[in-house]
Amino acid sequence: xxxxxxxxxxxSPAQRAxxxxxxxxxxxxxxxxxxxxxxxxxxxxDVNDVQVHYGDKKAIRDVTFDLHxxxxxxxIGPSGCGKSTFIRCLNRMxxxxxxxxxxxxxxxxxxxxxxxxxDPVQVRKRIxxxxxxxxxxxxxxxxxxxxxxxxxGMKGDMDEIVEGALKRGALWDExxxxxxxxxxxxxxxxxxxxxIARSLATSPDVLLMDEPCSALDPIxxxxxxxxxxxxxxxYSIVIVTHNMQQAARVSDMTAFFTVELNNEGxxxxxxxxxYGATDQIFTNPGDKRTEDYVTGKFG
Amino acid sequence: xxGAQMAARAARQAVIPSASGRDRTFAWIFxxxxxxxxxxxxxxxxxxxxxxxxxxxxxxxxxxxxxxxSRILPERAGIQSAIVGTFYLMIICTVIVVPLGIATAIYxxxxxxxxxxxxxxxxxxxxxxxxxxxxxxxxxxxxxxxRGPISLGxxxxxxxxxxxxxxxxxxIIVAREAIRAVxxxxxxxxxxxxxxxxxxxxxxxxxxxxxxxxxGVILALSRAIGETAPLLVIGAAVNPRFNPxxxxxxxxxxxxxxxxxxxxxxxDFVALAAAAILVMMVALLLMNSVAIFLRNRYxxxx
Numbered sequence: 138x139x140x141x142x143x144x145x146x147x148x149s150p151a152q153r154a155x156x157x158x159x160x161x162x163x164x165x166x167x168x169x170x171x172x173x174x175x176x177x178x179x180x181x182x183d184v185n186d187v188q189v190h191y192g193d194k195k196a197i198r199d200v201t202f203d204l205h206x207x208x209x210x211x212x213i214g215p216s217g218c219g220k221s222t223f224i225r226c227l228n229r230m231x232x233x234x235x236x237x238x239x240x241x242x243x244x245x246x247x248x249x250x251x252x253x254x255x256d257p258v259q260v261r262k263r264i265x266x267x268x269x270x271x272x273x274x275x276x277x278x279x280x281x282x283x284x285x286x287x288x289x290g291m292k293g294d295m296d297e298i299v300e301g302a303l304k305r306g307a308l309w310d311e312x313x314x315x316x317x318x319x320x321x322x323x324x325x326x327x328x329x330x331x332x333i334a335r336s337l338a339t340s341p342d343v344l345l346m347d348e349p350c351s352a353l354d355p356i357x358x359x360x361x362x363x364x365x366x367x368x369x370x371x372y373s374i375v376i377v378t379h380n381m382q383q384a385a386r387v388s389d390m391t392a393f394f395t396v397e398l399n400n401e402g403x404x405x406x407x408x409x410x411x412y413g414a415t416d417q418i419f420t421n422p423g424d425k426r427t428e429d430y431v432t433g434k435f436g
Numbered sequence: 437x438x439g440a441q442m443a444a445r446a447a448r449q450a451v452i453p454s455a456s457g458r459d460r461t462f463a464w465i466f467x468x469x470x471x472x473x474x475x476x477x478x479x480x481x482x483x484x485x486x487x488x489x490x491x492x493x494x495x496x497x498x499x500x501x502x503x504x505x506s507r508i509l510p511e512r513a514g515i516q517s518a519i520v521g522t523f524y525l526m527i528i529c530t531v532i533v534v535p536l537g538i539a540t541a542i543y544x545x546x547x548x549x550x551x552x553x554x555x556x557x558x559x560x561x562x563x564x565x566x567x568x569x570x571x572x573x574x575x576x577x578x579x580x581x582x583r584g585p586i587s588l589g590x591x592x593x594x595x596x597x598x599x600x601x602x603x604x605x606x607x608i609i610v611a612r613e614a615i616r617a618v619x620x621x622x623x624x625x626x627x628x629x630x631x632x633x634x635x636x637x638x639x640x641x642x643x644x645x646x647x648x649x650x651x652g653v654i655l656a657l658s659r660a661i662g663e664t665a666p667l668l669v670i671g672a673a674v675n676p677r678f679n680p681x682x683x684x685x686x687x688x689x690x691x692x693x694x695x696x697x698x699x700x701x702x703x704d705f706v707a708l709a710a711a712a713i714l715v716m717m718v719a720l721l722l723m724n725s726v727a728i729f730l731r732n733r734y735x736x737x738x
Contacts, residue, residue: 235549262630272621275736285629
């Protein structure tokens with residue numbers, strides 16, 4: 138069993154509080170199933186039987202779990218298991234793929250995001266997204282941040298909005314003297330933090346991160362992880378990661394996805410094997426496949 | 437060099453043998469063939485330029501540019517009406533082709549579902565239209581614009597529309613390429629911030645591709661500027677002693693004037709044609725330079 142990798146000095150008081158609370162919850166409900174801890178935590182996404190098809194290929198099936206407010210939920214699993222497909226269901230980015238079809242329900246604050254009268258544009262204003270490769274716009278740092286607030290028609294002093302977003306993105310001190318320079322001149326790690334700050338500028342509620350550190354060096358990765366720990370005080374975060382240490386370090390809850398081969402290996406369908414508190418997934422997984430994956434036997 | 441280094445070098449030479457004589461000969465022959473190909477192309481161009489310049493340069497003067505054509509007196513003939521006509525044609529072309537071409541390109545790249553047969557049909561047709569000989573556009577213009585359903589007569593507007601039809605497919609293809617060069621990640625980033633598809637196109641995709649589109653439009657126009665056949669077919673005026681005074685006016689253009697003069701039995705008129713060719717080449721060179729400048733200065737590197 139791998140030890141949970143955590144640098145003590147990186148633990149914020151909030152994180153410790155959450156862990157203590159989690160521990161209390163575990164103690165309280167020792168008899169209950171390990172993956173389903175009764176909690177008073179607020180559910181932000183209630184995902185019910187979500188299936189995604191690309192054309193007639195089923196990409197993920199029967200995804201059902203709850204995501205909680207002010208927590209970091211990590212989605213882990215081998216390549217092709219549908220983690221990215223799933224995270225893109227949470228802000229309707231799959232709508233951009235013409236062949237994609239999403240079935241099931243994603244209940245967000247009591248509303249099904251896939252109900253007929255929901256406008257995906259409005260969904261994305263509440264639920265921001267950061268991508269695998271930093272994708273700054275070919276504009277100044279200032280205009281990158283101001284783009285979201287401008288298209289939303291946000292009122293208020295744009296300079297303040299930009300400054301606030303850059304501060305929340307832990308980038309202000311590095312760029313405050315060159316706000317008008319092109320964002321393409323920044324390092325990869327800075328670009329990714331710019332993309333995070335850009336998402337925060339529109340004051341979303343949830344931040345989805347699709348392998349945000351996979352193109353970054355370890356130091357930039359560490360800074361983004363620190364940033365995530367700070368951000369979860371005010372936001373709920375869902376992160377797809379290939380890096381199991383990262384999931385263990387930052388997340389509160391972890392969902393392990395796997396690939397099922399059907400139709401003699403021609404169809405690959407992703408499904409959730411196990412979902413639970415991160416320390417439990419990493420130290421005491423309930424499923425053999427989870428254990429094999431987190432201990433590095435495959436994947 | 438120390439002994440150890442020499443030993444290392446000897447070992448390396450044994451591992452990585454030098455190129456064989458046959459490979460070297462091949463490389464040399466191939467290189468020689470490429471130089472010969474470039475040389476031949478340059479030779480043709482230089483010969484042509486020399487021939488035109490030796491005939492035309494003595495005739496070039498400000499008078500030549502500002503006078504109107506003459507049927508009788510080569511020493512009093514000029515190309516003012518042809519220059520003005522070509523200029524107006526370019527303006528009409530730009531006004532028609534830029535909005536239509538960009539809008540079509542945006543539709544095909546950003547909205548069209550390629551699984552639908554009608555979108556594929558549009559795409560294939562545009563590819564084919566770009567390869568249709570220009571004289572066919574002239575016949576189309578004559579049958580539908582000059583006469584037939586639209587019946588504009590042999591006017592400047594009819595000429596402009598015909599040339600627009602000719603370059604529209606090229607503009608669409610170039611604009612599509614420029615739009616496609618904007619990476620999908622930029623669109624995703626914009627949409628994920630809650631921008632609508634139109635805001636994404638207007639504020640991200642078009643600014644990112646506008647230099648490429650402008651370059652393409654200018655190159656397409658510089659093709660239109662030299663087109664003779666369609667204008668001949670739709671009946672541009674020959675040797676008019678007046679500038680077009682409106683969209684409904686008769687007109688001529690530089691290539692028409694050149695064509696008319698080269699047909700003349702009087703050798704002096706043929707020399708005037710050479711001078712007019714020089715003027716047209718300068719115009720083409722200017723347009724292409726602007727296109728290259730735009731591309732180098734403003735094109736977005738991703």
